[in-house]
Amino acid sequence: MDVLSGIAQKRFLVIGRVGMDLSPEPPGTGIEQSTSMTVAMGGSSANIAAGLVKFGAEAALVTRVSDDAVGRYCVAQLGAYGVDARHVHPIAGEYRNSLALYETRVEDHNSVIYRNGAADFQMSIADVEAVDYEQYGALITAGTVFAAEPSRSAAFRAFELARAAGLPVIFDVDYRPYSWPSPAVAEDVLSRAGALSDVIVANDEEFGFMAGGIDKGLAKARALAETSASIVVYKMGHLGAITFALGTETRTGIYEVEALKPTGAGDSFMAGFLASLAEGRPMDEAVLRGSACAAIVVAKPGCAPAMPDTDELEAFLARHPGPSAPQSRAEG
Template sequence: MTDTRPSLITIGRSSIDLYSQDIGKPLPEVRTIGAYLGGSPLNIAVGAARLGVDAALVTAVGDDQVGDFILAGLEREGVRTAYIPRKPGARTSAVILAVQPPDRFPITFYRDNAADIQLSIDDIQAVPIEEARALVVNGTALSKEPGRSATLSACERAHAAGVPVYLDLDFRANQWHDVRAFGLNIRALLPNVDVVIGTEEEINAAMLTDPADITIRHDQMTAPEIRGDVAANTAALLARVSTVVVKEGERGCTVHRAGEEPLSVPGFPVEVLSVLGAGDAFAAGLITGRLRGWDWFRSARLGNACGAIVVTRIGCADFTPTQAEVDTFVEEKGGWACPTSPTLAR
């Protein structure tokens, strides 16, 4: 590593992801499990680093073997770890998943006494946020103290310094004591946010006020049904931030910017094996493009390509693509441009 400050700083949760290698079997029948890096901000940092961005992750790990695993993995990936404190008495998070294609991805979080939630304002004060070119935070970091205040502090400092703040909504219903609290905390953070990134369900969750509008068929499923008017909720968010990027799965995404027509950016058709990690790979690509000075269309296409590659694999950070892989993939799929969409949208 050089002595220069990181271009990208991501803040929030980290974990060891334990993914079944016995595809299609429910967890009681699984006999082989792979261990990978995980957690939305971690995944984004690794994804961006693989695309050539100098990235740093700000999280916290326990004084345990899982913490050792995460730090060693980040070092291998070239992600800066200088701002990751150990939290004695807390545990590094873990996630377990048994993939059951085509549409079942039951995931269990082990986040009781999670070390990353113990990230404090004092920890954030040691991070050179004002010298970064972009900051990424996620919604789950707002679910408990002291991580909530640490995240608020980071965004306040970044906003004051003119550093673009990206908020990945990352709604995990079972991490909140009340699902309405997610939206309340998100809306409180928005004055210090520039870009909101989320799925259509997460956009609805960000404006959720009635718990009757959410259906969680299984507490460990990653995508609860959240009813709402996506267009109206997007507009409500856009009244508070400059850009809202709505992830739309295989359709790609739509970039909404204040005072401009929505920019629809098509995805890349692939056969889906697992959707886990796709949104984080998308964010890594999108933000990397913006750091390169690309327009929103090309940046979002890079995000779509990264997400499309990851859904063909089992895993998150460890399976995000390099720039060479992306270039090959995009060339095979017909190139960066799309005949039905503009190529200039700054």
């Protein structure tokens, strides 16, 4: 399986949730004080898909949505962003779409996520088996799909089907404790998913969680690159990132900006990183362009609406003085 060749096809199958985001207006307003809010599409997988489409790639989403006005809103928004929603199906009953309320501020930031009876966790094995994997070049998912059944078994089945079709599996660990029944279950399941993935992107805390301690995270990332994954990106926040790929280890910095909020950075990084690899850019440049996308999103309101396109990314890079020097974290 040639990972870069699959990515270069620019046809991505993305598995995971689409939801509704609400943000108090104007920026800086707390949830408790808000009298009006903006509404936008959200959900990590949907954000990644929208970001890829903005860069000229094709992306299709596989998930379940609630059979109500909010679910229909999410499907309509996927269409508005150009994301293929043919594999997004409603689920009847008391299942509901995820709803996120988050503040556009960094200091005293609050996010409230409603995931009770989440519709996306009802994605089934039949849903992923209905997909023609031969139509796509790579599969992408975020860790939340593994947090509950039947979505967990469906996601592992999608991994099997993707690999059988020759698609590289791209995994954003994206650990959200509130979605999981226990840390022990999350550690086991996310580690199993990571071992089946060709590209793994996670921050230092997430790798540390999978390894049993943050001091062991870097060693875990390196071990995955040496044993199973072709590309591993170990993100360290303001310290930059370490990328293990094709037998090399590359350290990169970040693009410093005045952040309006902390949300959306990881989704934008993934979209920019993959889009850059799809264009044939060198690995270190792809990581830096992903980092620039993350910087753009945290400096603007919204998540999916804030995802840059190629023109916006190039303009940002042209006016920014450049990335910070890469820094090191103590290794355990």
